[in-house]
Amino acid sequence: MRTRGRRQRLLVGLVAFVVSAAVTAIAAATSTPGGSSKTFARTLSSPSPASASPSAAAQRAPLRIGLSYADTLTWMSDQELAKGLNDAVTLGASWIRVDLSWNDIQPDGPGEFEWHRFDRVVKAADARHLKVLATIGYTPQWAREASCRTDQSCPPADPAAFAAFARDAAQRYGPMGVHTWEIWNEPNLPYWAPAPDPAAYTTLLRASTRAIRSADPQAFLLLGGLAAVATDPATHYVSQTSFLEAVCRLGANKLVDAISYHPYTYPYLPSATTSFGTAFQRISSTKDNLMEILDRYGTPDLPIWITETGAPTDGPRSAADGTHIPAGASHVTESWQASIARDTIPAAAANPHVAAVFWFSDRDSGTPAQRQQRSLFYGLREYDGTAKPAFAALKQSIAAYERRAPR
Template sequence: MMTHSGKRQRLIIALGAFVVSLIATLLAVDTPPAAPASGSGGPATPSASASGPRELNIGIAYGDRLTWVSDTELAIGLDDAVNSKARWIRVDLSWNNIQPDSAKNYEWQRFDRIAKAAQDRHLEVLATIGYTPKWARRSGCGGDPSCAPAHPEAFAAFAQKAAERYAPMGVHTWEIWNEPNLPFWAPKPDPAAYTTLLKSTAASLRAADKQAYVMLGGLAAVATAQSDGYVSQFDFLNAVCELGANKVVDAIAYHPYTYPHLPSEKTDFGTAFEGISSTHDNLVGILERYGTPNLPIWLTETGAATNGPGQASDGKTTPANATHVTEDLQAAIATDTIPASAANPHVAAVFWYSDQDSGTDKDKAHRSMFYGLRRYDGTPKPALAAFGAAVAAYRDKLAAAGSSASPGH
């Protein structure tokens, strides 16, 4: 027979169990999934699925080329993205182009044209914001738009103006600078100065647009070399994470050019693609060390330069000797890039650089001019069809797996 005190004790235990159960239920219902970093808006982060392939944001990177081409050439360039079933474009939004002469005047019209043409085609825009006008550069660094701003807050103020203007046109995704671990941050890379600019700019973008999605500027895959002013992607990322840069961004941008090797190829030395998560030093390991293991990685440039010195035709050439590849090997790399990117659960996006060559035969030594899916005269290389076929095959695989979500949204 139960006493009054026993009944009271049993009632207390039952009530305690009910409260614990209720709290657990509320947590399960109300707790959102962890955000990649700051928890701002922007594109969805693809995730691995046991039922099929992952979603992946796919695009073409154009650099600054579209800023200066005719309306006809702009249409051809963007239509290449549409016809390839890529849903993104990456374009430079250069401070140097918008405010070339003073802090008082803005020349938005050239980027307005790109943003409007992309919106008309339902293409998402990744804007790479960087490059300092002469009047805003550090003293002693007056001749190069890659010079760091003398005042980071001035750059952040420009970024806020850009977000206020282009968010209504659907631009919410921002990459802060391009390859800041090279002398593209002139006169030489400076992790501390870059982190200061990144923090200020991220805050300004989000103040202007609650959906702003901010990523650390695309890191070049290089070895640290003081004589060249290079800081490796691993050394640079480690340095900026030490200063908290990983806590103010939604993603890390990276440029893993692997040619003459395919992106999926495993090597003894470790390609730039393997450096995402497989080599002894890798980007994901650094992010884990600094408390952001799930921060997505966007491959905002990758590709292969064609038809020049050191040309490789079979992927077997020693990387140090291969500065260019044949057009057929470029096509094979384009074919492999999409499945290789989708296979890595840390990769959220991949952009092929670039749409069209910017040099002619006399410029063959300058490999930066020959990454295009089209030649300088506009004729397509085999890689254009190969890239489109690879994206289409990926979309078909997603559809067959019954994916209901649309990449990039």
């Protein structure tokens, strides 16, 4: 129980801070004086990029659709765990993404394992025919560098120790049907504390992929999910493209089966096209995009897995409602979140490079009294379990996709 609240606040809080900063920059770039934005309204109905043609999308394998829970399911009661996973089934998702935190499993030392909580998640998912994408990361205190002991986002002092844990996890969960692994979360942010380090991350990735495949030859491995941000030395952010190029230069793209990416586009629709390029556009449509880098480094067919995307519905300031961006907007209205949810599946399906998309998240982790922390409100449900309009919108969108998906 020791990590649940802190982990959730850290994970969701940093994602929202990143996206909020991007929103503020977007608003400044696109708004007319007084805070309204004609450019914003115009781009909402723009078509998908030409490179992501529907005909190309129709020729590929069906899109994998999932719900991302971070490090919440592990700590739930059996009843709450059932409710959370039943939501994925009700939505029509076939995958879940959940953290397998090293810090949760071996908090007290290398000789002690606490697998039982994650065992419950895997078994409950399997009972519902849900596939599991496990994000492996987060270092227990005993395994961190001495200079970085206060944050579970600190990388391990010895990559071989992390790789050994990864091997143990694959040995345990491969026979239980878990073969898909994401190595770390957002290593281009200070989730690799205190600052991103492409070389160190590639070293960890190389050791981990080798270890997992030694235990499970069927393993499908993803690069740690890249946050869609601009490079900012003051906050230690490295853009997704700069980080990807740096690790590709070291051979990381040859170690994995897919690239994981977190393109939060709010307050814009995922399908919107803009002059500055939304996070979805940066997959393959802008001058500086992920696929161009992968092509340049010899892996043009490496797929993109969108393992997080979504939008918060509460925060400390005003909300964008789909017609303009109020000055300082920190979140979106519930109706606009529903529009974003409805648009996410077709936008992902329209890009032939995208193989999977996961919505973040299932339920808010805060109450309205905590609206100063907008990071707590990405859920399809309120804190008390009440469904937001986005729940039905995403369900309808998934059903519509499934009716026409390639078989």
